[in-house]
Structures are given as structure tokens and as C-alpha cells.
Amino acid sequence: xxxxxxxxVWRGNVxxxxxxxxxxxxxxxxxxxxxxxxxxxENQYGEQLVFQYDYKAKKGTLWxxxxxxxxxxxxxxxxxxxxLGSEEQEWLRLAWQVATRHETKEFQLRSRLDLISAHxxxxxxxxxxxxxxxxxxxxxxxxxxxxxxxxxxxxxLEELEKLRGVEEAEKIIRGKEGGT
Numbered sequence: 001x002x003x004x005x006x007x008x009v010w011r012g013n014v015x016x017x018x019x020x021x022x023x024x025x026x027x028x029x030x031x032x033x034x035x036x037x038x039x040x041x042e043n044q045y046g047e048q049l050v051f052q053y054d055y056k057a058k059k060g061t062l063w064x065x066x067x068x069x070x071x072x073x074x075x076x077x078x079x080x081x082x083x084l085g086s087e088e089q090e091w092l093r094l095a096w097q098v099a100t101r102h103e104t105k106e107f108q109l110r111s112r113l114d115l116i117s118a119h120x121x122x123x124x125x126x127x128x129x130x131x132x133x134x135x136x137x138x139x140x141x142x143x144x145x146x147x148x149x150x151x152x153x154x155x156x157l158e159e160l161e162k163l164r165g166v167e168e169a170e171k172i173i174r175g176k177e178g179g180t
Contacts, residue, residue: 020046021065028069037099041091049084051075051092053099058107060096077112081122109160116153120146 017040019028029050031038037053048065053075060075064082067073073080078096079089100108123146127139 015040017048019065019069020048021069025065026068026070028065029063029072031063037095039091039095039099041088041095043085043087047088049088049091051095051099053096058103060099062092076118077108077115079115081115081118105163106160109156109163113153113156116149116156120149120153123149 020042021028031050031052033052035055037055039051041049041051050063051060052063053060062073062075062080062082063069064073064084067082073082075092075096078093080092084092100111103111123142126142127146
């Protein structure tokens, strides 16, 4: 009799979560986690969020019942462009960190730059919005926010430049070691 060394897997779902949101929030997504990192969060009010990172596409997506299940939101650099509470922001940042732990440092930095660019575009829209343009304090507030984002952007760009310099130096060293 042959010995079957294949590992047997118990078939079935690991997690099934009922939707708590009203019909106006849209049809909840029916997600499959294969090839993805998937995380679920529910806050004290029963508001549900699902984050999924597709390893192959290197893309993060967030679904929020209160925002509309049917309008997935891109996730970049551990954040998104919709308003989230502090608990939700921290959960999403941690979920992103775990999901992208095997991605390169350059990927992490570029993804953070994408998020900053999206936030800067929102600031520009708010600064130029006709109703807000009437309020000097609102324009000033969004301008200050944009300047803070630009400062963070410069720091990340400097870090990317240093990273490239280190990579180039490592290539040179590897080339010299291979030639000796």
C-alpha cells in the first residue's frame, strides 16, 4: 500500500461576516482572498471596513459600508483619500504594513508619494472651490496643509535619492567583487 504524503486541507470558509449596513449603503462586496491579503475591521458603532491588497497587481483597495460598499477606494502608502476615524486610520496603516512587508523600500516610498499627491490634489480643489475661496481662513488652512504635505514629499524624495545612491554603490561593489 502506498503512503500518501500529500497534505490534506480542510475545505470551507475561514470567515463569513454579516453586513450591518442599511440597503442605501449598497451591496457588500463578495471578496475572495486568494492571492490577496485581506483584513476586516468593525468599529464600536458597527461600521465595517474591508481592506484587500492584491500581491500580483501590487494594489490596495478599501471597502467601507458607510461610504458605499459599491465604491471601492484605492489605498496607497497605508492611507486613502476618504475621511476615516483615528482607529480606522491606524488599522488601515497596520494592515497595509503587514500586506506590503515584502515589497521593496522604493515601492513603499513611491506608494507614500502617491498618497501625498492625492492629498495635495484634494487641497488644491478645496483651495480653489468657489464657496471655500470666500473664506480666507479656510484657504489658509488648506494651504498650510498642502505645505506640510510638500515638506513630507521633499523628505521622501530625498530618501528615494539616497536609496538609489546606495543601490548604485552596491552594484559597483558587486561588480568589483565579481571582477577580482
